[in-house]
Amino acid sequence: MQNSFELFILAALAGIAAAQDSVELCTDTNFAGSCVVAANTRNKCNNVGAAQNDNISSVHLGAGTACRFWVDGNCQGNSIIIRTDAPDLRTLGFNDVISSFTCFPA
Numbered sequence: 001m002q003n004s005f006e007l008f009i010l011a012a013l014a015g016i017a018a019a020q021d022s023v024e025l026c027t028d029t030n031f032a033g034s035c036v037v038a039a040n041t042r043n044k045c046n047n048v049g050a051a052q053n054d055n056i057s058s059v060h061l062g063a064g065t066a067c068r069f070w071v072d073g074n075c076q077g078n079s080i081i082i083r084t085d086a087p088d089l090r091t092l093g094f095n096d097v098i099s100s101f102t103c104f105p106a
């Protein structure tokens with residue numbers, strides 16, 4: 001039983017780690033519409049899926065996570081750094097333009 005318990009703890013810790021570098025991307029404002037949670041986002045460039053490309057309108061950051069978003073794929077073009085949840089990207093002049101991103105500890 002102890003081994004099972006230790007595995008449970010390891011799984012729980014892995015879940016926390018994933019949440020800390022995750023970001024939820026939604027096609028409508030206020031974290032609505034079609035939402036996708038991206039995990040393992042740090043220290044690399046992540047291209048958004050085709051259904052979300054140039055369509056993201058709100059961003060919910062995982063705990064302790066900040067992200068930089070680009071208007072072109074492969075982290076090219078104009079960009080913005082978001083450090084707190086953004087329920088309406090129109091207010092940041094970045095609505096329906098995101099194509100790629102990378103995240104880092106906030």
Ligand SMILES: [Ca+2]
Pocket residue numbers: 026027028054055056057096
């Ligand atoms: Ca949208």
